[in-house]
Amino acid sequence: MTDLLIGVLLSASLFALLWPFLFYPLILRALPTLPEAPVAITPPSASLLFCAYNEAHAMPEKLANIAMLKARHSGLECLAFDDGSSDGTGDLIAAQGDLVTLIRGPGRSGKAHGMKQLAARARGDVLVFTDANVLLDGDAIDNLLARYADPDVGGVLGSLHYIGADESATASVGSLYWRIEERLKDEESRTGNVLGADGSIFSIRRNLYPDFPDSVLDDLTVSMAVVFAGKRLIKARDVIARERLVTGRKDEYRRKVRIAARAWHTHVHLRPQLRQMRAIDRFKYASRKIVRWFGGIFILTGAVAAGTLAMRISPMLYMVGALAVALTIWAGVRAKSGPFAALVDIMIAYAATLQGVVKAMTGRTVTTWNPAKSR
Template structure:
């Protein structure tokens, strides 16, 4: 009996330790390992910058469109040869009409209804004429020198794709926005280190670009940002990040909006992972390590948290039933306070845990064969 008890205690302790390491891995251990890797220098060549096409998809973005069109007009004034293409995914508001009114600035493609961003981006990419395709979102604004700085990186012929830096606005509006802002600052630093050491492992849709010749074919059900950016790595070219290519976007402030957004993104990301698995297996060892550390470990973070809670509860019960009760009540109190608060440490703690579980729910959804093709703008943005 004593041997069985000791075994349970050892298993619980190991499960708790491994869970803590797994949860901390993408944000603590992985960055430390990246800093030990050597820098891979870029090798720019002489020549004029490549031509470019800027592409974005929109659905019910009428509120953001006046500012977006003004931002595009500013970029066009600086780069008269810049081609700008937009896809409207069957908006029920004035989005399409607002874009169409600026036909001198943007070429609009209308979808037959809700067909999704991946479908729209494929249509735009097929229509684009630029040597470099620049992808962004309808609610994202680019700084004046973003295009110059982005295209300058293509002077290195080994570079096949360039990501920009996303700066969020409105991070003080709620605990959800503050947690999202903190998470994204960490994410940006990780991408900087990945870029320094070779390749960034995947882009988000706010601002990234690739050489048009590398644009892949893919089904409408995948996450196009991840699929298109990873095509650069699969082609043996470098996918790098430019700190001076700055995009700005307003944070999602409502907890419910952010939860649904994370479920949708995680479901599509896992579906995309399944689609790309054969090519992922052929990547270099260092790139497979990066991909697993920044993506796969995070996708299962909610499972690691659950395992850690069960293990900690088991150990607490073995030490003292009173300790188990105090720990359980403390957890319930933090959850109660966090759900009732709009700010402060309790609300932030709850938002962090909810983010993990939203991601886990999305992955579980994708594993059962379900995915999400269409999207809706967050109302609290």
């Protein structure tokens, strides 16, 4: 391999790593704004849906949050699916009487299955999806439903604010990543469509809810149905949800592997419809999702290219560089905070995502989940 090819490989790897976080946002900012066109309508009715598994510790605060929301919106329908919890989560929900309509699953069947059960029973014009450990601000429902005054809007995402960013390097990196993600969604929304939602807080018109297998990532599948239907999927900054960050590396690693595996499986399931999207939406989807999923490969190719180039320049340079990398990783693994720990957590995140994608490519997927103990 010539020095030129090595340099090209190294440059291409760095470019691909930086694309979702630097070049893609710059391109989005250069695109024109696509304004909304609201009309005078009566606000639609809404159903709030969430699934839970062994979330007894989060239920008192969650149920109090729901009671506050229903006090402000007497017509708000709330439904919950208990996915075979063994810690009394379902009993805590049932004890609240008619505050929440509870559906108990027969055992572990997964969030996608549970959400389909809830959506089939919901009566609201708009389905609002959230997680069992997520709390909504008091004006979140009002602000969310107001965006449906534009008939072209088929789905609305909220803004997730994480709590506990200073509790560990893992939490700090997760918080930074999510702030970047939120800004990207803001820019995508301003220019047309956001390309996919996460499960913390998003909504769609009930008549757009799709059919899908239990093995897919339901929040991505359901939110993308809005784009496939030719409606706008937008983000509302004033619809605020709050959630505690995962602080343990093992918990975060397992979570990212699970999410990545299901995301790739979902990508394969949606591929025929993805190909039919407008060019701008295909560009957004590839930039924010596909390029990130393979970030681990870009790190590996960049490391190999850098090491090869260093060896060709000087074996001593290669040895010094390798030792510096090893010491940095060693320090980061031992540290609980600081730049070295943050660097290790970033590498772990890329490794977990790549593992999940490879897992899905080999035919394996994950349908159930466990709440993180370090949240």
